[in-house]
Amino acid sequence: MTKSEVDHLEDGYRWRKYGQKAVKNSRYPRSYYRCTTQKCLVKKRVERSHEDPSIVITTYEGQHTHHYPSNVRGSSHMLANPQSSMPPSFHHDLFLQTLTPPLQQFNLPANYHELLLLQNSIHPSFINSNQP
C-alpha cells in the first residue's frame, strides 16, 4: 500500500523475487518476493493497482524476526550504527504503522493522498534518523 512507480521498493530489507503471475482483476502482473534473510521466511506480494498504475499494493506475509541486513542494497550509506539509534521495538512499531493504514485507505479513499504522503515521510525520516 505504497505509492511508487517502481516495484523495487527499498523498505530496509532485501527481497528475492521468486515468481510473477498475472491476475484477472488487475491487468498488471503480480510479483512474489521472499526475504533473503534465512532467519525469517517473510513473504511479500507486490501488486499494481488496477486504477492507478503508479500505485503498488504491497502485502506482507509474516513478520521479520531480525534486524534489517547489515548492508542494505542501495541504502548502504545509512548504516553507521542502526541498531544503536533504532531499537527493534521502534522498528516493530514502524512495521505496524506500515501495516495498519492500508485498511483505512480502502475505507477512506479521501485520505489516500495524505497517507501516501505519510508513507513517503516515514521512509526519509527513518533513514535520516541517524543523521546528525
Place this chain on the structure above:
DNA sequence: CGGTTTTGACCTGCGC
C-alpha cells in the same frame, strides 16, 4: 563466481 531475476512449468484448492 555468487546472488538475483526471469519465465514457463508444476502443484494445489475450489467451484461447478
Place this chain on the structure above:
DNA sequence: GCGCAGGTCAAAACCG
C-alpha cells in the same frame, strides 16, 4: 472429474 486461478519451483540468463 475438470478447469480455472493463485502460488511456488527451478533452470537458465543476467549482472556486479
